[in-house]
Each structure stands twice: as structure tokens, then as C-alpha cells.
Amino acid sequence: MAPLLIQYVHLSPAENTHHCLIMEMHCLSSDAGTAFSPRLFQVYQYMHETITVNGCPEYQARATAKATVAAFAASEGHSHPRVVELPKTEEGLGFNVMGGKEQNSPIYISRIIPGGVAERHGGLKRGDQLLSVNGVSVEGEHHEKAVELLKAAKDSVKLVVRYTPKVLEEMEARFEKLRTARRRQQQQLLMQQQQQQNVSSQQNHMS
DSSP, rough: OOOOOOOOOOOSHHHHHHHHHHHHHHHHHHHHOSSHHHHHHHHHHHHHSSSOSOOOOHHHHHHHHHHHHHHHHHHHTTOOOOOEEOOOOBBBBBEEEEGGGTTTTEEEEEOOTSSHHHHHHHHTTTTTTEEEETEEOOOOOOOHHHHHHHOOOSSSSEEEEEEHHHHHHHHHHHHHHHHHHHHHHHHHHHHHHHHHHHHHHHHHHOO
8 A cells, every 4th residue: 555645835825725625625536546545535524614714714723734634644654752641559450451572563552451440541542652651662572571571560551553453453463363373283283193092002002
């Protein structure tokens, strides 16, 4: 998939902004050639229509530009990093992580435990990529490094995360393939062992 290019256009006056951004959106959507293009344009149209018509031209221009950038970001599955602070209690933080350098993948929030701290807080999502823990970056780090940092936190833990669920889904699919292959190998090994046992028992009966 070719990368989307965000081109900045002149935003003043506001009347030209609407026309220019619509033309820009059409051109870039056509160049992108992805399944996200119709959705991207719908997001832009909705955001533009919700802007107050009688508002000042500068505000309309800024809001429209932000809507455009947000639409492109959403179409690519990216989002801005955000900070989530959770209290550290005896029950833990209420989420699981997976991935890491040893698995050739980022570290992700793979599960929000029902009724746990993270779910009650509401700021963390399954599919969030873990970027840092209490100011220490975990990008490109081993899984154990992230776990150690989370365990070392005392009263609270400050996480910087970014929501990228598609990558998590791809990673889980890859792990599921590995698990399936491993199960098949185990089943084949068991069958071979059973066959060997059957042959041995038949030989014993014959002797």
C-alpha cells in the first residue's frame, strides 16, 4: 500500500479552504487507492459540516485542516501518543502485555482484565502500543524489560501509549499460526510414538 501524503494547502480565506481541501482529498484518495478512501472522505465531510457556518473564517479553516489530518491519520490506523496514569494497588494494574524485541514486535496491551484497575480507569485500550513506562522508553525493548518496569512502579504508573490495533491483530494472527503449527507437530509426534508402541507390542506378542 502506497503511503498517504498529507499536503498542506493555503487556508485563507475560508471559502477557498473548503474547495481546496475537497480537491486535495479527492486527489490524495485517488492516489492512495485503498479501501479506506471512502471512509476518509466521509469523515472529512462530516467534520466540515459540523463546523459552525457563522464562525470566524480562521476558526473554520483551522478546524477543517485538523479534520483533514485526523481523517488521514485514521485511515492509516495511526493515532497520537497519549498519557495514561493508573494507580498501583495490591490487585495489580489490570492488564496484560505481549510482544517485545525477542518476538520481533512492539509491546502491546493484549488484554484488559474485566473489573480490574485499567478497566475501571477507562484510559487504556486493548491494542494500545506501550511506548514508555514512568518515563522509560520500552520501544524496541524485550518483553521482560516492560514487565520489570511495571512491577517496579510503586504508588502509580504513568504509561505513554498509542492506539494501533491492526498491528496487534496481525501479531496475534502470527502467534496463532505458530501455536497451530506447534500443536500439529505435537500431534504428529504422539501418533509416531503410538505407532512405535503398537509395533513394539506386536513384536513382543510374536516372540
